Amino acid sequence: MQWYYSKNGTQLGPVEQGELVARMATGEVTASDLVWREGMADWTPSGQINELRVLVAAAPPPLQLSDESGVSPYAPPHAGTQGSPYAALIPNYLWQSIVVTIFCCWPLGIPAIVYAAKVDSLKARGDIAGAMAASASAKTWCWVTFGVGLAVVLIYLLAAAGAANLR
Amino acid sequence: MIHRKRVIGAGLGVLGLVVALYVLRQVGPDGWWPGCTFRKLTGLNCPGCGMTRATVAALHGQLGAAWRFNPLGMLLLPLVILGGGLELLGWVRDRPPPWRLRLGAYGGWVIAVAVIAFWILRNLPWWPCPLLAPP
Numbered sequence: 001m002q003w004y005y006s007k008n009g010t011q012l013g014p015v016e017q018g019e020l021v022a023r024m025a026t027g028e029v030t031a032s033d034l035v036w037r038e039g040m041a042d043w044t045p046s047g048q049i050n051e052l053r054v055l056v057a058a059a060p061p062p063l064q065l066s067d068e069s070g071v072s073p074y075a076p077p078h079a080g081t082q083g084s085p086y087a088a089l090i091p092n093y094l095w096q097s098i099v100v101t102i103f104c105c106w107p108l109g110i111p112a113i114v115y116a117a118k119v120d121s122l123k124a125r126g127d128i129a130g131a132m133a134a135s136a137s138a139k140t141w142c143w144v145t146f147g148v149g150l151a152v153v154l155i156y157l158l159a160a161a162g163a164a165n166l167r
Numbered sequence: 168m169i170h171r172k173r174v175i176g177a178g179l180g181v182l183g184l185v186v187a188l189y190v191l192r193q194v195g196p197d198g199w200w201p202g203c204t205f206r207k208l209t210g211l212n213c214p215g216c217g218m219t220r221a222t223v224a225a226l227h228g229q230l231g232a233a234w235r236f237n238p239l240g241m242l243l244l245p246l247v248i249l250g251g252g253l254e255l256l257g258w259v260r261d262r263p264p265p266w267r268l269r270l271g272a273y274g275g276w277v278i279a280v281a282v283i284a285f286w287i288l289r290n291l292p293w294w295p296c297p298l299l300a301p302p
Contacts (some may be wrong), residue, residue, distance in 0.1 A: 001261075051262065054301035091257075094275050095268070101282060102215045102240050102247070107205055109214075113282060117275025124272035156201035 006034040006043065016132060018089035020046075021055045055089070073106035090131050092119035100145040108148055112141035180255075191219070191227040205219070214239065217301025218238045236301045239285045272279045 002014035007029070015023070021028040024046060031047025046052055094116040101109025115138035122131040191198070196219045206214040220235035225244075234241050250268035257264030270278070289299035 049194075056260075092275065094270065094278070095254055098168070098243055098247050098278065099251055102218055104197065107213055107286070110283060110286075111277045112280070113275070117273075117279045120269070120275050121272045152204050153201060163181050 001037060003035055003037045005029050005036075005134045016136070017052075019132060021089065022128075024052060035066065037044060042123075090119060090123060090128070090135050091139075092116050092135060094119075097136065097138055097145075100142050103149075106143070108145040111136055112145055115141060133153055170259065170261055173204075173261070177255055179261050188222070188226060191223055196220040196223045212286075212289045212300050214282050216289075220301060238299065239281065 001017045003017060003020045004011055004013035005015070005020065005023075006012065020029065020035065024031075029035070029046055032045050034043035035046045035049065035052070036043045065119075093112065097109055097112030097116045101107075101113060115134050116136040120132050121136060122134055171176045180291065203213055206216055206296050215237070217236035217248065221233040221240055224230075224232040224236060225241070230241075253264040253267055257267075268282075285299065288296050290296075
């Protein structure tokens, strides 16, 4: 789900829901910043949207790298994201891509499966941004495969109906 | 928060699937539906070839025949129904599903490689490769 948010009067986004929750958890998007997604009547402060609040509450506080916190500033860059709850929010579309590959009978499903496979291995490496990109690609390929499969069936049906009319 | 539109959409989708499977079971694999486009264009088998006949056989309880038409499809089908069903549940509830069928960091790669290898192998002429192609 794509969200837009607003900082200091500037519209930002769209970002995926997991990414928005991540930005809320780090304080980049505050509870009073306005957010909006398709289907909402108006821009609303993020703190008033239940689905976001629940997710942010479930996330641990952000990793503090300031001097006072006592955490070494030389910590590995992915220490904060490895196994983070945001990772669980990224869908891998593996099952969807297998469905379109088997049933749409179309080799286009192969890139969908490959991107889906990339999601989990990137996530295991702590590359959340990469996993999100692969997830988006897998989703796109699933829809492309489904669309092409559907189009082929429709064209076939139209052609069959046309042939029946001519006879 | 449950989206009523998504519940209706998912309900119609599942109903449509059940009706389609029933029609497929009654009519058999040689109905009016198109065969595999890839096979028509190239004469080669794709990873999904034989899946219609395999599904009809499985719906009649003939699992051995179903296996013969598309062994990889028959292996993946139960996993897909479980994993895909959970994803559908998550979509209806508009939040990640309560439990996901995860295959780990490399499970997806195993399936990707298996599908591509299956695609190549079932087109090779040497024994035992033709056993993978639908008869």
